[in-house]
Amino acid sequence: MLPHRSLLTICIGTLAALVVVPLLFVVLQASFPDLAQGSFARPLTHLEDTLRDPAIPGLIGNTLKLGLAVVLASALLGIPLGVLRGLFDVPLARLWDLAFLVPFMVPPYIAAMGWILLLQPAGFLQQLSGLHLGGTLFSFLGVVLVMALNLFPVVYFAVSRAVAASGSRLGEVAQIFGASPWHAFLRVTLPLALPALAASLLLVFAATIEEYGTPAVLASNVGFFVLVTGIEQRFSDWPIDLPGAAVLSVILMALALLAYGAQRWVTAGRDYETQTGKPVVRGARPLGPWQAPALLLFSSVAVLATLAPLLSIGATAFTGTLSGGLAWDNLSLRHFDALFAQGSAALSALATSLALATGTALLTGVVGALLAYTVLRAPSRSAGVLDALAILPNAMPGIVVAVGLILAWNQPWLPFTPYDTWLILLLAYACLLLPYPARYAHAALRQIGHNLEAGAFVHGAGFWTTLRRIVLPLLGPSVGAAMLLVFAIASRELVASLLLTPTGMQTVSLFIWRQFDQGSVGQGMAMSLITIAITCTLLVLASGLRRWSVRAR
Amino acid sequence: MILHTMRPMKPLTRHTAAIALLLGATSGHALTVYTAGPNSLIKELAAGYEKATGVKVEVFQADTGKVMARLEAEAANPRADVVISASWDSAIDLHQRGWLLSYQSPNAVKVPALYKGPSYVAQGLSALAIAWNPASGTPRPQDWSDLAADAFRGKVNMPNPAQSGTALELLSGLQAAHGAGAWKLFGELKANGMNISGANAQALNPVLQGAKAAVFGAVDYVTFGAQAKGEKVEIIFPASGTVVAARPMMILKSSRAPSDARKFIDYVLSDAGQTAVAKTFLIPARSDVAARRPALDSFKTLPPADAQERLGRQSLLERFTELFIRH
Numbered sequence: 100m101l102p103h104r105s106l107l108t109i110c111i112g113t114l115a116a117l118v119v120v121p122l123l124f125v126v127l128q129a130s131f132p133d134l135a136q137g138s139f140a141r142p143l144t145h146l147e148d149t150l151r152d153p154a155i156p157g158l159i160g161n162t163l164k165l166g167l168a169v170v171l172a173s174a175l176l177g178i179p180l181g182v183l184r185g186l187f188d189v190p191l192a193r194l195w196d197l198a199f200l201v202p203f204m205v206p207p208y209i210a211a212m213g214w215i216l217l218l219q220p221a222g223f224l225q226q227l228s229g230l231h232l233g234g235t236l237f238s239f240l241g242v243v244l245v246m247a248l249n250l251f252p253v254v255y256f257a258v259s260r261a262v263a264a265s266g267s268r269l270g271e272v273a274q275i276f277g278a279s280p281w282h283a284f285l286r287v288t289l290p291l292a293l294p295a296l297a298a299s300l301l302l303v304f305a306a307t308i309e310e311y312g313t314p315a316v317l318a319s320n321v322g323f324f325v326l327v328t329g330i331e332q333r334f335s336d337w338p339i340d341l342p343g344a345a346v347l348s349v350i351l352m353a354l355a356l357l358a359y360g361a362q363r364w365v366t367a368g369r370d371y372e373t374q375t376g377k378p379v380v381r382g383a384r385p386l387g388p389w390q391a392p393a394l395l396l397f398s399s400v401a402v403l404a405t406l407a408p409l410l411s412i413g414a415t416a417f418t419g420t421l422s423g424g425l426a427w428d429n430l431s432l433r434h435f436d437a438l439f440a441q442g443s444a445a446l447s448a449l450a451t452s453l454a455l456a457t458g459t460a461l462l463t464g465v466v467g468a469l470l471a472y473t474v475l476r477a478p479s480r481s482a483g484v485l486d487a488l489a490i491l492p493n494a495m496p497g498i499v500v501a502v503g504l505i506l507a508w509n510q511p512w513l514p515f516t517p518y519d520t521w522l523i524l525l526l527a528y529a530c531l532l533l534p535y536p537a538r539y540a541h542a543a544l545r546q547i548g549h550n551l552e553a554g555a556f557v558h559g560a561g562f563w564t565t566l567r568r569i570v571l572p573l574l575g576p577s578v579g580a581a582m583l584l585v586f587a588i589a590s591r592e593l594v595a596s597l598l599l600t601p602t603g604m605q606t607v608s609l610f611i612w613r614q615f616d617q618g619s620v621g622q623g624m625a626m627s628l629i630t631i632a633i634t635c636t637l638l639v640l641a642s643g644l645r646r647w648s649v650r651a652r
Numbered sequence: 653m654i655l656h657t658m659r660p661m662k663p664l665t666r667h668t669a670a671i672a673l674l675l676g677a678t679s680g681h682a683l684t685v686y687t688a689g690p691n692s693l694i695k696e697l698a699a700g701y702e703k704a705t706g707v708k709v710e711v712f713q714a715d716t717g718k719v720m721a722r723l724e725a726e727a728a729n730p731r732a733d734v735v736i737s738a739s740w741d742s743a744i745d746l747h748q749r750g751w752l753l754s755y756q757s758p759n760a761v762k763v764p765a766l767y768k769g770p771s772y773v774a775q776g777l778s779a780l781a782i783a784w785n786p787a788s789g790t791p792r793p794q795d796w797s798d799l800a801a802d803a804f805r806g807k808v809n810m811p812n813p814a815q816s817g818t819a820l821e822l823l824s825g826l827q828a829a830h831g832a833g834a835w836k837l838f839g840e841l842k843a844n845g846m847n848i849s850g851a852n853a854q855a856l857n858p859v860l861q862g863a864k865a866a867v868f869g870a871v872d873y874v875t876f877g878a879q880a881k882g883e884k885v886e887i888i889f890p891a892s893g894t895v896v897a898a899r900p901m902m903i904l905k906s907s908r909a910p911s912d913a914r915k916f917i918d919y920v921l922s923d924a925g926q927t928a929v930a931k932t933f934l935i936p937a938r939s940d941v942a943a944r945r946p947a948l949d950s951f952k953t954l955p956p957a958d959a960q961e962r963l964g965r966q967s968l969l970e971r972f973t974e975l976f977i978r979h
Contacts, residue, residue, distance in 0.1 A: 137728040221862035421860035422884040505725040602710035
């Protein structure tokens, strides 16, 4: 069918531009050490030097251990909350959605720093209550918990949207046939959400092994090093080792591909089309006597994951000095004053970041949905490759993607280049974040019956009409949630921005980082707080607007 | 073989090309400066230079590692005119690779010979010191070895030399000056529970809050900056001597505006430029411009590293990592 073919062409073209170009140059850099000088001389000569490092097997082991532990912890947090949110009428549901989105808006290194300032000996907690949790924080468990509290929302959003989409109808059918509620849940409702759950766990795994902020700030205190620390060390001082970093990134990508394979294996043959067009009673069930425990669960997770780091950030932003501690005479607005004194710089950084985040969310949302559709509905030999390609960027450290983009787009013979303009940041963010909408859409589409589209075709709707009127609206909730995640992450992305930001431009994350770099923790935290407040306000306004437009229709 | 055979991926290029045209990429007459922090300093220098010459300055600012990574990745088509780094080694190495334009600024006459070369010259200097929290209940340390005393058990942070170039210079300087004595000290510090934390700022924050009492090898100007903002922290220059880190400025040979670039170096080394450097609590490179903190002659410094010492750094780092991290 022609539309399918053109769809495939569009997807290949877009993926090539967004993902293949940087990826290809990372792999080329890993193979040709002098690539940056434009030379293919001495292929693979550095490989031995890099891999001879006796630390590497340990780093790979630590990376896997951390990735699996964070996946487990995120699943333990995200699945119960997601199921409750998807199946039941949880009070204040939208508030919890927003609260669980906040951890994404906080750059991981700031969150980690917040946790340290909160829990270390003499930290804010000890100043308030007399006890500290330094022992727990500065341990492998502490690192895992901090990262899981940051990442479990990926699971929460995927599971809640998937469970809500398949509805409770089939679970009720099972109960009518004599299954106990638990049995119905374990044997019917949960397996139905498996593709979404597996996809989100894959995202968590890839995001964990790629994450730099928390390992750098927290884990290095514990002496726990991962592959990304090794990569970052090759960028930290003279001499810079681009080929070595590229080799380690290729190892990371291989780990992500392994995880992708595992996810395919787990979910193979487990597609259950639950959205068949049959009318479903959409009303979520009341929680009844379980309302209070459920609320307690949601609020305690929100306190831990959202409020605790925010409090620490706020305490640092509103106190004059760190050494002054939480004392009334140390209460001060001077960090905010200092920000407003640089008003225009801070404001333009905010505008840049928000515009880029919006652009990235829209771009990745559309591309991710089209990609999932193409992979699942227009089967071809390239489909599997396209699908695998769409997870790889999530496992590539931002800094390596950035180097790949520079190598690709800074060729002297290119007549035009996005490099050194804001477009290069859009390309970088879209590359790094495409996996979120792509995986969410993929999982959602596996629940939608083919015969809905077939029905539309039979009734004379054209291909694009069907896509627009049937498929995209059904994908809406999942892709929308993924786009929110993308927006939140893109609004604070640091690592790629640090290397790629055009001369004379500044993003919020760079602004904050520069304050830290000069030792102004308070100012950095103040800017971070303002950014979170503005991002939240925008999200609330956007969701209000959407509901208003739905009602007006 | 050269990259010319490689074709870019098509679909997006037309769009991006059109928009890039609209944006005008970078305008023809601007000087591009890549610099390691501090942000306030480069802002002031750029504004002053623009006022003096009418040439606009486009700045890319990151840490030394990122600046160098961007330079390295751009090697096929360099974009920077002037580079300011925090690592003296990077200047020496770029010089040996033949990337740098030779230039002796007339304003560099008063820069001590130690801190300039044929194609690079210091912008300012910093030293590594002990940052100590006086409210920590520990005795005021006088020298590095005091931090290995019982009073500081479990209360000392050190920036990770694998992540902080200045920390590595300190190790290397101490080893060159004291040989086996330095390793004895590192061993005692390890036995005393010294913690290796991330980069410089991550080592200092716990000392400000009181979780730790002292930083072994804090970058002095950042700590003076924190002190000026009211943080209760003292900067102590160890009696047995410490390492001075000079921040080199250099002009790339590939610069399309070499005369503007030379004028920029001149401006940074002018009275106005060096005063701006002093404001950040760095020691001005020119010995005749006053520092706003203890000057170079007020504490004992170790001699700068020679070529042999520089070559030995990788194995030094491995030995240190073995001692502290992979015990």
